[in-house]
Amino acid sequence: MPFADFTVWKYLSSIVDILLVWYVIYKLINVIRGTKAVQLLKGILVILLVRVVSEYLGLKTLSWMMQQAINWGFLAIIIIFQPELRRALEQLGRGRFFSRSGSPDDDDPEKTIAAIIKATDYMAKRRIGALISIEKETGMSDYIETGIPLDSKISSELLINIFIPNTPLHDGAVIIQKNNVSAAACYLPLSESPFISKELGTRHRAALGISEVTDSITVVVSEETGGISLTKNGELHRDLNTDEFKELLSSELLVNTKVKQASSARWNWRGKKNG
Known part of the structure; x- marks a missing residue:
């Protein structure tokens, strides 16, 4: 009987151990989600995949190179993921690491x-300088932390008011994340x-840089000049009129959001059908 109790306790402790490890990994993924660490991961x-394949195919040189990368990878991860590790430790110290995740995204592109x-048209006519960056797949949390957090619902009035000259938040960039104004003065x-043309100023260089x-x-x-420009993938589209700007934006x-919504709808429909 004591031996049986010991076996049951061993199984229970193993299950608890696995669940705790899974939960910690899940929270770590939530921490790095929305940052550049996702692409590095x-x-x-x-x-790792190349290492396994090269070992299976007998590619000794490539396998050795991948093994060296793995051996030194721990030190590289500490250096590369330093901002994310710092953020995770800060959340752990504040007691937020094991808190529940936020509410679902309010997708209204x-x-x-x-x-x-509306905001850019207003500011362009009055030659009010502005810099607005919209997050897509690659997270911008590192740049959001350099500004003043707002976490506000987006509106043209808010954007215009931020960039009015001689106001505290007008110098820097506004970052829009999940259809909310996350931060200003970034x-x-x-x-x-x-x-880059010499006639372009700091705002255009920052837009191209990001x-x-x-x-x-x-x-x-x-x-x-009051001209409206848009940057994406290292490309600069200058002096756009309202129709061109609207079409490009x-x-x-x-379009990308509609594709994601259609994919999600098909998944939900299949789930209901099978259920």
């Missing part, structure tokens, strides 16, 4: 597009490309 998974178009990395390291869409309103934000 995919790269690590590719290295049409409202976001309408607010941005610092974005400046592009170091030598092919488009080179993320897949975000960034809108610029020139303070000198909608193609980048609205």
Whole structure:
């Protein structure tokens, strides 16, 4: 009987151990979600996959190289993931690491597009400089932390008020995350490309810089000319009129969202059908 009790306790402790490890991994994924660490994590998974395949096919040199990358990977992870690790430790210290996740995203891209178009049109006519970056798949949490947190529902009035000259938040970028204004007065990395026109100022360089390291869409309103520009994937689209700007912005934000919603709808329909 004591031996049986010991076996049952061993099984229970193993189950609890697995569940706790799973929960910690789940919370760690939530911490790095919305940051550049997601893409780096995919790269690590590719290295592991190449290591297994090369070992199976007998590619000794490639297998040795991947093994060296894995051996030194722990130190590299600490260096590369330093901001994410710091954020996780801060959340652990505040008691937020084991708290419940936030509410579901309020996906309303049409409202976001309408607010941005109305605000940029107003600011362009009055030559009010603006810099608005919209997060897509690549997280921008690192850049959000450099600004003043707002976490506000998006509206054209809010965007206009932020960029009014001589106000506390007008200098820097506004970052829109999940159709909300997450932060203002954010610092974005400046592009170091030598092919940028000398007549472009800091806002355009920052818009190009963030488009080179993320897949975000960034809108610029020139303070000198009132021209509207848009950057994506390291490309700069300058001096757009209202129709061109609306079409380009909608193609980048609205179409991708509709595809995701259609995929989600098909999944839900299949689930109901099978249920």
